[in-house]
Amino acid sequence: MGPTGAGWRGVVYHGGQQRANRPIARFSGCLHLRYNNDFSHLSDSSVFSKSGGDFCSLTGVSSLSTDFQRLRKSCVDMTSLALVSDIHGNLPAFEAVVADIQAHSPDAVYVLGDIVHGCPWSAEVLDLLLDLGWPMLMGNHDDAILQLGTSRMEPRYVDRGRYAMLWWTRASLSARHITALTGLPLAFTLNFPQAPPLFLFHGIPGKFSVGFRPDSPEEWVVRRLAGIAETTVAGGHTHEPMVRLVSRRLVGRWTVINSGSIGASYDGDVRAAYAWLAGDARGWRAEIRRVSYDMRLVEAGYRESGLMASGGVMGEMFLRSVLSALPWVSDFAWWLREQPADVLVDIRRAQQAYDAAYGPGHWAFPYVS
Numbered sequence: 001m002g003p004t005g006a007g008w009r010g011v012v013y014h015g016g017q018q019r020a021n022r023p024i025a026r027f028s029g030c031l032h033l034r035y036n037n038d039f040s041h042l043s044d045s046s047v048f049s050k051s052g053g054d055f056c057s058l059t060g061v062s063s064l065s066t067d068f069q070r071l072r073k074s075c076v077d078m079t080s081l082a083l084v085s086d087i088h089g090n091l092p093a094f095e096a097v098v099a100d101i102q103a104h105s106p107d108a109v110y111v112l113g114d115i116v117h118g119c120p121w122s123a124e125v126l127d128l129l130l131d132l133g134w135p136m137l138m139g140n141h142d143d144a145i146l147q148l149g150t151s152r153m154e155p156r157y158v159d160r161g162r163y164a165m166l167w168w169t170r171a172s173l174s175a176r177h178i179t180a181l182t183g184l185p186l187a188f189t190l191n192f193p194q195a196p197p198l199f200l201f202h203g204i205p206g207k208f209s210v211g212f213r214p215d216s217p218e219e220w221v222v223r224r225l226a227g228i229a230e231t232t233v234a235g236g237h238t239h240e241p242m243v244r245l246v247s248r249r250l251v252g253r254w255t256v257i258n259s260g261s262i263g264a265s266y267d268g269d270v271r272a273a274y275a276w277l278a279g280d281a282r283g284w285r286a287e288i289r290r291v292s293y294d295m296r297l298v299e300a301g302y303r304e305s306g307l308m309a310s311g312g313v314m315g316e317m318f319l320r321s322v323l324s325a326l327p328w329v330s331d332f333a334w335w336l337r338e339q340p341a342d343v344l345v346d347i348r349r350a351q352q353a354y355d356a357a358y359g360p361g362h363w364a365f366p367y368v369s
């Protein structure tokens with residue numbers, strides 16, 4: 001499968017500069033969905049195969065949304081999409097984004113993972129998503145929640161002090177929520193009759209624990225995309241929104257979209273971020289939209305839910321990230337991975353040592369090959 005249009009134009013802009021997101025043109029035809037549903041990698045939690053099955057053969061998957069079922073059964077006009085990612089249980093931010101999306105009425109909305117874990121409302125966010133019926137992908141945080149208490153749990157998660165927020169979030173979810181997360185696909189390939197195909201994932205093709213950033217070295221990005229036939233790809237994970245063209249002669253040319261994060265932006269802009277795409281036979285237009293919300297609700301929610309008291313250091317660091325729009329929690333988590341065992345014994349002292357020597361931006365999201 002290859003592109004049928006002339007490619008994408010990318011525009012990054014912020015709220016207050018909103019333009020009318022009018023479809024370039026409308027077209028009719030059956031939407032064909034093909035997506036990855038191979039979970040055999042998950043003991044590794046970093047690698048997935050791009051080989052997948054035809055969507056229509058997967059009707060038994062319990063997490064298939066009503067929206068997917070509707071799309072599978074009928075032909076639809078589709079010229080506009082919203083991509084949302086990294087909600088991380090931030091209900092006030094997500095509700096604000098849902099209102100913004102619904103005000104602009106895209107033809108479909110896709111959720112690129114990291115739905116839960118971070119802010120206190122993972123259950124409520126999942127409830128809302130299930131009501132909306134938006135197709136969802138698996139993120140690394142969603143997978144971490146699913147690992148807890150199972151045979152494939154990473155050994156580090158046994159430390160309930162260091163991972164207090166993770167265990168708190170797991171306890172906040174019902175069996176219905178766990179069922180909704182279990183079996184989420186790892187990637188979507190979306191084919192359109194008169195527009196280029198899109199490849200959607202959480203991090204990068206093949207890994208959901210690594211992601212694209214605006215300043216990722218182009219050589220590194222090209223290596224991660226080599227072999228990907230779709231010339232427009234989109235993910236999240238790094239919480240840094242972008243629309244970026246990368247190319248390398250004899251290798252390929254791609255428009256790489258990172259829809260950013262709804263729950264905790266890492267680009268210094270505290271507003272929620274999501275991507276808006278409009279396409280036709282000539283290609284796609286991609287924009288990043290920013291949405292303000294009342295962040296005081298997040299602070300209050302941490303206190304009232306008990307997450308502030310029970311979420312430990314990582315909970316504090318996540319809230320710090322939400323309020324500053326800087327990657328405190330991810331940076332600290334990556335730093336911890338490189339510390340000797342004696343530093344990990346006391347997570348509070350480790351945080352104090354980190355704060356004294358570092359700050360966000362030193363460790364988060366290394367360019368793992």
Ligand SMILES: [Fe+2]
Pocket residue numbers: 086088114141237238239
């Ligand atoms: Fe995330």
